[in-house]
Amino acid sequence: MAGTSFPNPATWCPATFRHMPQPKELDPYTNPRAFYGCELRRLREAAGLSQEQLGERVFCSGSYIGQFESANRRPQIDMSRVFDQLFGSGEHLERLCRLARKSKVASYFADAAELQERAKSIEEYSSLVVPGLLQTEAYARALTQAAQPFTTSSVIEGHVRTRMDRAQLLDSPTAPILWVIVHEAALRVLVGGSAVMAEQLTHLAEQNRSRTRIVAQVLPFSAGAPPFLDTSVTLMRFTDAPPAVYTEGAYGGQLIEESTVVDQFRSAYDLARAAALSPEASLALIESAAKDYTTDDYRS
Structure with missing residues (x-):
């Protein structure tokens, strides 16, 4: 239309989809x-x-x-x-x-949450916390209270319930493959007290053991500075669309669909995966950390 100024398509529209619906x-x-x-x-x-x-x-x-x-x-x-x-x-x-666009989840995460439901695989990296799909209720509550200290308890409980509802994605017959890399710091930061941490890490280990479509790795402190030093990253692949990336901080997130940027995140994620402990060694470290929180040194 003559005289119309269009926004830059690279900021909001992927270049191509493989299959026309x-x-x-x-x-x-x-x-x-x-x-x-x-x-x-x-x-x-x-x-x-x-x-x-x-x-x-x-x-x-x-x-x-x-x-x-x-x-x-x-x-x-x-x-x-x-x-x-x-x-x-x-x-x-x-x-x-x-x-x-109204959603139960935060507006900046709503698009990514929907894409996770359609994804055939989800790969996450988290530097300081256990990824949301694998969080326990007590751990999610402690995180939410820490991030929103002046929010009412009813609002906090609403956020926690939404997060727990999202985890039902893993129970679906078409559940995606979930591959998570957590930095060792996520095992050591005391969230909600020792009992909460013991429960959370035990849950993480049990999910990894019992679900064939979940793989967890730990990036140890000895690996040095990771590709994603202070960022949580989620890569999603689909059967009928190009891959996408979601990055998140404490109070905001961004969905990225531009192919060249997605490729950069893919390369960095592969480097993090290569530097991480093997799934077997990672599971042993998670279980050891969970046990540590039950000792006298950690009890509170």
Whole structure:
């Protein structure tokens, strides 16, 4: 559209998807995302555009458009604004997008949380804490209280329950392969007291032993400075889409889909995996650390 200024596509739209999702009939009243998908498709078809043609106008692939129309992907605010400009629909899609993006988890993590449910494999690195999908309730509560010391107990319990609900992903028949690398510091930082740590590390070891689709490694202090010194990183692979990376700090996170940046994270993660202890040695260290928290030196 003449005179329209589009945002940089590299910041919000992946370059390509391998498989074009086939159009499907949605009940627009099922949920806000389905309503958004139906409205986007209605406006696109009224403009006489195919998914590929619309994708060309907003600098992404037609299959990415199809992900929104089929309600397989959460809509994006920036893209919705561009759609509204292109279709002359005011703020219609932007408003629907805000409804469709409501989530129980933090807004900065919502897209990544959804992608984890679709991933065929999840690879995580954590420098100071046990990854969220493998946390116990007491450990998650202690972390949340430490991060939000002035928050009410009801809000904290809501966050803890959401985190525990997310862990049910590992019980799904289509659960992804989960490969985690935790720095040895995560085993030594006292979170919630010795009893909480003993329970958490025992749980981590039991999950590693009992679930064939979970592998845990420990990056020891002796390995020196790791590739991700102070960052938690999650790499996700899919059967029908390019890989993505999510990075997180204490109060924010970022989803990364640009292929060259994802490749950089992949290379760094492989280096961390090579420097980590073997799964067998890692399990022994986790169990030893759990036992340490039951001794007199750690009891509190």
